[in-house]
Amino acid sequence: MPPRLKRVLLGSPLRTAELHEQRLSKVAALTVFASDNLSSAAYATEEILLVLVLVGTALLHSVIPVAASIAVLLIIVVLSYAQLIHAYPSGGGAYTVAKENLGVGAGLVAAAALLIDYVLTVSVSVAAGVAALTSAYAKLFPYRTAIGVGAIFIVLLANLRGVRESARVFAIPVYTFIFATFFMIAAGLWRHFIEGVTLPPPQIIPETDLAAAGAGILVLRAFSQGCTALTGVEAVSNGVQAFRPPVARNAQITLYVMAAILGGMFLGISYVAFEFGIVPKADGSETVLSQIARIVFGQGVFYYVMQFSTMLILILAANTCFAGFPRLASILAGDRFVPRQLANMGDRLVFSNGIVVLGVLATVLLLYFGGSVHALLPLYAIGVFLSFTLSQSGLVVHWWHSTAPGRGWRLALNAIGAVVTGAVLLIIAYFKFFHGAWVVVVAVPAIMLLFWKTRRHYFHVSMQLSMSDTARPRVARHTVIVPVPASPNKVILTAIEYATSISRDVIPVTLNTDGRPREEILESWRKQFQDVPLIVLDSPYRAVVLPLLRFIQEVEDLRHDDKVTVLLPEFVPARWWHNLLHNQTSLLLKGALLFRPGIVVTSVPHHLRE
Numbered sequence: 163m164p165p166r167l168k169r170v171l172l173g174s175p176l177r178t179a180e181l182h183e184q185r186l187s188k189v190a191a192l193t194v195f196a197s198d199n200l201s202s203a204a205y206a207t208e209e210i211l212l213v214l215v216l217v218g219t220a221l222l223h224s225v226i227p228v229a230a231s232i233a234v235l236l237i238i239v240v241l242s243y244a245q246l247i248h249a250y251p252s253g254g255g256a257y258t259v260a261k262e263n264l265g266v267g268a269g270l271v272a273a274a275a276l277l278i279d280y281v282l283t284v285s286v287s288v289a290a291g292v293a294a295l296t297s298a299y300a301k302l303f304p305y306r307t308a309i310g311v312g313a314i315f316i317v318l319l320a321n322l323r324g325v326r327e328s329a330r331v332f333a334i335p336v337y338t339f340i341f342a343t344f345f346m347i348a349a350g351l352w353r354h355f356i357e358g359v360t361l362p363p364p365q366i367i368p369e370t371d372l373a374a375a376g377a378g379i380l381v382l383r384a385f386s387q388g389c390t391a392l393t394g395v396e397a398v399s400n401g402v403q404a405f406r407p408p409v410a411r412n413a414q415i416t417l418y419v420m421a422a423i424l425g426g427m428f429l430g431i432s433y434v435a436f437e438f439g440i441v442p443k444a445d446g447s448e449t450v451l452s453q454i455a456r457i458v459f460g461q462g463v464f465y466y467v468m469q470f471s472t473m474l475i476l477i478l479a480a481n482t483c484f485a486g487f488p489r490l491a492s493i494l495a496g497d498r499f500v501p502r503q504l505a506n507m508g509d510r511l512v513f514s515n516g517i518v519v520l521g522v523l524a525t526v527l528l529l530y531f532g533g534s535v536h537a538l539l540p541l542y543a544i545g546v547f548l549s550f551t552l553s554q555s556g557l558v559v560h561w562w563h564s565t566a567p568g569r570g571w572r573l574a575l576n577a578i579g580a581v582v583t584g585a586v587l588l589i590i591a592y593f594k595f596f597h598g599a600w601v602v603v604v605a606v607p608a609i610m611l612l613f614w615k616t617r618r619h620y621f622h623v624s625m626q627l628s629m630s631d632t633a634r635p636r637v638a639r640h641t642v643i644v645p646v647p648a649s650p651n652k653v654i655l656t657a658i659e660y661a662t663s664i665s666r667d668v669i670p671v672t673l674n675t676d677g678r679p680r681e682e683i684l685e686s687w688r689k690q691f692q693d694v695p696l697i698v699l700d701s702p703y704r705a706v707v708l709p710l711l712r713f714i715q716e717v718e719d720l721r722h723d724d725k726v727t728v729l730l731p732e733f734v735p736a737r738w739w740h741n742l743l744h745n746q747t748s749l750l751l752k753g754a755l756l757f758r759p760g761i762v763v764t765s766v767p768h769h770l771r772e
Contacts, residue, residue: 291476488516
């Protein structure tokens, strides 16, 4: 990126010493780490109802006990993750806990599941946010994919500017959604119980084959769909070190506040939807939340405030992933399971490479599924519950071997969490497997294989670069080969002068691709370079790279103690786009010689003026 454009888009670079100034307060951290979890209140109730309405209105009353069960599950998971933060305040979440207590393999399973879930969360939340917008403005529905891609780019750009910057930018939309949702719930209860507003029961044609499956099975399936409300709980534990001191206490408080807000919104929306008899639209043209807001507020200002705040919180749910994915990837990079570039901090003291990778993967997923929320959701939640179960199981082992005060009740709490989340994982896997969750089940082992191959590569590199038992190499002879064009110029003059300064054995070589007389080429060369003889290679088929590679191999084979350097003369245009007007022969040779062991490649640039 050009420096000026980079400065405008991302801001001025920050010193490493300023890292402590980028730590977040609890209010700011709620914006960064809780937006994913809080945003699920906008669609979790709808996902429950989508299953219950398959058999008509007979099971719509089950939305309340299903929502209550998920709320209880939320309490168990949050209390369990609070113990994780207490035990591992350095961050890393499920990966660190599982790796240290259950083994490296279990840790990599948790890491792979979380990375997949982060990518899915960005795609799902942005798609759901765009659905809120198209519910208010139906004319935008055909453009939902393009709007979603634009939203991902905006969130990506905000996160590249730094953690504090993204928290400052997104604070207003997040808190607006929280207050607007609770106001809508309160207004809905007032209209129903005080003003007596009721709606005619919905007319739904049941699917008889599903009705025969049994109410219990459908309720369990609805429960598995609604468990998407718990995604994002783990983000706080992954980013503990982003908090101001005392980091563990501030992270725990933020986790508790997040759970209380989500539980209140989720139960409130589910209850109001039940009392008004609201069901999802068959064509997906309007969300359940939009229907509630339309009944409560009409088509007034408050309705549009609710829709826009919902759209923004759903899109900003991706912000949590842009904070969690790069941090987890940096920890994996430190252990050499992913490319080490993901551990590098950018100009704004964030893991820029991880942010960009997440943005690209989420964009590809959104384009593939056409921006459809319901097409993406079957892939969702299984990964996060897998990491829930592994982290809680790891903590059970941790407390079993610990001697810290309170280990008994902490062990019992995490054991309950492991059993409950494991049971939920099995339920979700059963009902979502053939609806797309099998992709996640296949992807986790595939990503783990990439982890191990990356680790093995770094191990082999370190072994081959190690100086133990290695004698100092000695170069008896140094030959410099200089590929040149048939007609000498200033670039060649600079290259030959440099070559003769570093070696007495300089071999200029050119290719005769157009059938010119050899003596004519040599005569033109001698006029400029009398003391350095030129070698002319005939190339009747006009090939360039292959004849040069063969010649270099012949020179290399002459003596085994010879060090061959290929010196490439090249000119650098004044403008980057001028490169499009010239052959890139030097670039092709660099690429070809890069994989030739024992060959040194050096460029001698000649910079052109404007």
